Amino acid sequence: MPGMSLSRPLPSLLRLVLLGAVSAALSFYSVGHPNLQQFGLSLARPILWLNGQVRDVWLAGNQYLQGQAALQSENTDLRQRLHALEMQNLALPVLRAENRQLLALLDSFPTAPGRVTVAQIEAQSLLAGSQQITINAGSAEGVYVGQPALAPGGVIGQVVTVSRDNARISLLSDLSSSIPAQPLGGDEPILVDGQGNLRALSVPFQSRDTKLVPGTELVTSGLGGRFPPGLPLGVVEGVERKNGGPFAQITVRPSANLAALNTILLLWPQTRHSSDR
């Protein structure tokens, strides 16, 4: 850089206060008006498209660098796993029939969680508080705000903003995320909150004598109507009771690995949007 010595004008306090006030007003306004975020997502389309191209080149490069031997080994491994799964599949119709009979005895009816579609991540913003990813599916594919998003393992979050070609998903770990849940096999209603950490969620307001213990599996309860009941959310990892505190501090490890997301599954629960598809 050329060595210049210019005196720079500092902004007047009034100008700074004005910019601060407009920023604060926008912050408050944007929370109650998702249209602004939707506009931003539409605006970001060219950058998201470029991101998708870079991701594809990156993945293709990785595959190329893996070499033929590694690919053959992976192929053999995948074939073996396919055979094992085919063997397991043979038993599925029998198990399904047995399950249907048992559920009928319990006066209940089995319902599949719904239709799913696959999407790829095009951008991510994993700041300390706001943890969101952007995917390459939008309202053109029928994606809607509040739609459950899954990955291998379980729930990862829900759609918060939708444009024509993209949607933004707020992860379970986002500070604003709170999902109604219950222990697997139990009916005690709880909430699973994000705390800005991809590997640890929390269960707030549980009394010191809570029945939750390390190892307890948590699933969606279906309360609120956004998530169908029974989807895996996480596993209780730690229950801490601090002296004098009224509540136990409960840490939950997400069932899906939020730190290694590649493919996202969007779920259309049976109860909604299924009749018109």
Add this chain to the structure above:
Amino acid sequence: MKAGALFVGFLLAFLLESLPFGPLYAQLHPDFVALLILYWALSSEQALSYVLIWLIGLLQDLLLGDLLGAQAISLVLMLVLLYTWMNRVRRLPPWEQLFFIFFLLLAQQLAAWLWPLLLRPIAWHNALLIGPALGAALWPLLTYLLDLMQRHWPQLRR
């Protein structure tokens, strides 16, 4: 710098900000937009408009889905701090500038992190320190490459 060069520069910076290369990259990468603004301010013969920088920050908020206004006001504060020490920073070679750059990036990052307190709780993450440190470490290389580009293609300058 010419408007076209700046447009391409900011497009690249926005791209680098949001690349889906996993959580490690997402949490640790330096703020490329802030780095480009610092370079632009230090190499420009005219003072940058605070409103223009605020608008660039607002665009970044919109593109990344952050709380609207957080990045915008934090970039303005970073620029105010830079202009406070402008003459001193400019006289330093890039490798000495990096300490100032670290401080400025850290101030910007902390301001953007604290801003959502207006509306919701926030959580500390060590990445808040690592991003600015990596940005400062990149500074000498970045200034070298951008200076080289400006020397090689003088038409990039105004």
